[in-house]
Amino acid sequence: MKVRGLERLGLAAVAVALGLTAAAAAVPGHAVPDQIGMQIPVTSVGRYIVWFHDDILMPIITIITLFVAALLIYVMWRFNEKRNPTPSKTTHNTLIEVIWTVVPVIILVFIAVPSFRLLTMELVVPPSDMTLKVTASQWHWNYAYPKADGGFNFDSYMKEEKDLQPGDMRLLAVDNEAVVPVNKVIKVEVTSTDVIHAFIVQSFGARVDAVPGRNNETWFKADREGVYYGQCSKICGKDHAFMPIAIRVVSDEAYKKWLVDAKKKFASRDGGNQFAAADAAPRP
Ligand SMILES: [Cu+2]
Numbered sequence: 001m002k003v004r005g006l007e008r009l010g011l012a013a014v015a016v017a018l019g020l021t022a023a024a025a026a027v028p029g030h031a032v033p034d035q036i037g038m039q040i041p042v043t044s045v046g047r048y049i050v051w052f053h054d055d056i057l058m059p060i061i062t063i064i065t066l067f068v069a070a071l072l073i074y075v076m077w078r079f080n081e082k083r084n085p086t087p088s089k090t091t092h093n094t095l096i097e098v099i100w101t102v103v104p105v106i107i108l109v110f111i112a113v114p115s116f117r118l119l120t121m122e123l124v125v126p127p128s129d130m131t132l133k134v135t136a137s138q139w140h141w142n143y144a145y146p147k148a149d150g151g152f153n154f155d156s157y158m159k160e161e162k163d164l165q166p167g168d169m170r171l172l173a174v175d176n177e178a179v180v181p182v183n184k185v186i187k188v189e190v191t192s193t194d195v196i197h198a199f200i201v202q203s204f205g206a207r208v209d210a211v212p213g214r215n216n217e218t219w220f221k222a223d224r225e226g227v228y229y230g231q232c233s234k235i236c237g238k239d240h241a242f243m244p245i246a247i248r249v250v251s252d253e254a255y256k257k258w259l260v261d262a263k264k265k266f267a268s269r270d271g272g273n274q275f276a277a278a279d280a281a282p283r284p
Pocket residue numbers: 136196197198232233234235236240243
């Protein structure tokens with residue numbers, strides 16, 4: 001990991017000020033208690049997001065904040081009633097007005113370049129190896145696999161506290177995880193059956209709204225095996241906080257092995273496969 005000097009310094013100062021213990025180190029896949037900062041990214045898009053935030057935005061934010069704070073302190077000291085009993089009547093200063101208009105414009109144009117690049121990376125789906133159809137409902141997710149992989153689908157519900165096994169994370173562990181192969185471009189088609197939900201997996205840098213009657217797309221290519229968690233990110237009703245997303249990224253062999261079992265386990269659900277129509281009439 002790159003040392004993110006300015007950010008570390010800022011966070012350390014905040015932690016000291018609040019009397020907190022040092023921030024916990026991030027781990028891939030989920031947040032940990034006391035963590036500050038983003039989850040460890042495992043896709044190119046995720047890494048770009050973290051780079052954009054840590055190396056571009058944070059330094060700019062820090063410099064502007066320190067500059068404005070210094071100006072305020074100087075003004076309070078230099079122009080207080082004792083030191084400056086007769087205030088000047090100045091109302092305009094063309095040079096300063098031009099500077100405080102042009103400099104923010106330059107900063108915004110500078111930020112726009114990586115920002116639009118990131119948008120392009122997120123929105124342009126590269127040729128995909130596999131399509132996962134994700135359907136949100138109040139309050140669970142359904143994952144449908146393509147016909148080539150068995151054409152089955154299954155619901156994924158959060159595990160109740162009484163069902164948690166050792167190692168399961170409360171509010172994140174689910175009964176059926178979505179399993180995908182590592183180093184493969186996975187196109188995710190996202191929709192909803194009732195209200196607007198949002199599919200987001202932080203470590204993938206993937207986020208897209210699940211809108212009833214609409215088919216939204218996102219994609220990821222995870223280059224590290226593991227379980228990656230996300231949560232519905234649109235307030236979607238009373239159990240909004242209890243519909244986590246769990247994606248297990250495994251090797252090709254492990255994926256094929258999982259498919260064999262999953263085909264049997266979820267075979268009875270074939271009838272509900274949302275891919276049936278899509279397979280019959282492929283989109284251009
Ligand atoms: Cu939701």
